Amino acid sequence: MNNYLANWKTTVSGLLTAFFGFVAFSPGLFGKWPWVGQVAQYAMIGGLAALGVSAKDNNVTGGSKPNNTN
8 A cells, every 4th residue: 555655746736736627617616706716727737837746756756765566
């Protein structure tokens, strides 16, 4: 089970990006708070950037920790 939790940053980035994407593409559900849609658009951009950075984390895949799943 430790292999599944090895790079938790990728999972968190992906989940947050998916949530903010839902908010950005469903503004009608958040009509009471119009600022939420604007924040979600910027957070989605940041989430995608974080996902890209954390997808190749040097200490999990090919860095100081061996990858025994190959």
